Amino acid sequence: MPEVSRRQFLASTAVAMAAAPFISTSSTRARANESRKLGIAICGLGRLSEHQIAPALMKTKHCRLAGIVTGTPAKAEAWKAKYGIRADSVxxxxxxxxxxDNRDIDIVYVVTPNALHAPHTIAAAKAGKHVFCEKPLEISVERCQQMIDACRAAGRMLGTAYRCQFDPHHLECIRLVREQIFGKPTILQAGFAIDVGDPDQWRLKRDLAGGGALMDVGIYALQATRYLTGEEPVLVSALETKTDPVKFAQVDETIVWTTKFPSGVVAYCSTSYKAGRIQNLRVNAERGWFELDPAFFYDGNHGRRSDGKEIRFPEIDLFAAEMDDFAQCILESRPTKVPGEEGLRDVRIMQAIYESVRTGKAVSLA
Known part of the structure; x- marks a missing residue:
């Protein structure tokens, strides 16, 4: 495929429109036109914010770090000193x-534990701020809908932090499917597993996490099957196993599931907090296959095709890319391709996966 055409595809895919309309105030537009950079307040200063999001903000073209939200005074002081954040923006x-009352903040990036996303998103929306929220959007469909409703009522945009939708490697896989380079897809395989580590962390507490490996990293595999097919699954069947019922007493350790799509494509997915090296995405089609391995990392993703070609693009900061795109959507008054509704759809499917685990039966999503 000619390089120019490839770049055009990646650019057009990255700005695809898939959300409900929102309202952008004239004051936000005026300030954006002056600086072209929107102020982001990071809500939750854990490891992801410290090591990924804040450094990425220093690389963005349309954003800047304008404030922080934290329950730890010591963190507040450290961030103020490191990034020059004003006391009245803490x-x-x-x-x-x-x-x-803070005109320097346009967007709140919510990076708190899963079950706190709704109250923090609603608070930000009521304060007149757009919201970009880490995945999963929340721990139930009902809470996701509350977030969507609050942002809509405030006339603000709600985005879900699905960074892989901005990874050139994933965008190339989408192109290969859409253009049927290897024919129609037949079977998809996707899996993501990590060693979760510390047994005392919030990810292993149901009231904060909502679930375990599925909610945390399995969602990447689930999302990939949806944006590759461009379809919503109609049937899901799942199985859970635990090798450490003490550590994982409150949440899932390992889950495998299959989903069926309207076109007849079947996806086989897996996720685990203990299963070792699983980080792949593979599409088997009528006339060949292609895959990414690793597929879901912050960087280093790459792949290959059955015709011997590589899937490899220059590295980009995925966090910077997704924040810049969200800011551009606000500046240009256009919808984001990762709206709150997209996050809700994944939560709905994950709830069906958990139902299938509980009942031992396939669950219809039609």
Missing amino acids: YSYDTMHRMA
Whole structure:
């Protein structure tokens, strides 16, 4: 495929429209036109914020770090000193409503534990801020809908942090499917497993995480099957196993599941907090196959095709890419391709997977 055409495809895919309309105020537009950079307040200063999101913000073209929200005073002081954040742009979770008076903050990036996404998103929306939220959007469909409704009522955009939708390697896989380079897809395989580590962390507590490996990393595999096929699954069947019922007493350790799509494509997926090296995505089609391995990392993703060609692009910062795209959507008054509704769809399917695990039966999503 000619390089120009490839670049055009990647660019057009990255700005695909798949969301409900939102309202952008004239004041936000005026300030954006002056600086072309929107202020982001990071809500939750854990490892992801410290090691990925904040450094990525320093690389963005349309964003800047404008504030923080934390429940730990020591972290607040450290971030203020490191990034030069003003004292009046530092908030606790109980004072987020005061952001309404802060014109430097346009977007709140919610990076707190899963079950806290809804209250923090709703607080940000009520303060008049757009919201970009880490995945999963929340731990239930009902809570996801509350977030969507709150942002819609406030006339603000809600985005879900699906960074792989901005990875050139994943965009190339989408192109290969859409253009049927190897014919129609037949079977998809996707899996992501990590060693979760510390047994005392919030990810292993049901009331904060909502689930285990599936909610945390399995969602990447689930998302990939949806944006590769361009379809919503109609049937899901799942099985769970635990090798350490003490450590994983409250959440899932390992789950495998299959989904059937309207076109007849079947996806086989797996996720685990203990299964070792699983990080792949593979599409088997009528006349060949292609895969990414690794597929879901922050960097280093690459793959190959059955015709001997590589799938390899220059590295980009995926966090910077997704934040810049969200900011551009606001600046240009256009929908994001990763809206809250997209996050809700994945949560709905994950709830069906958990239902299948509980009942031992396939669950219809039609």
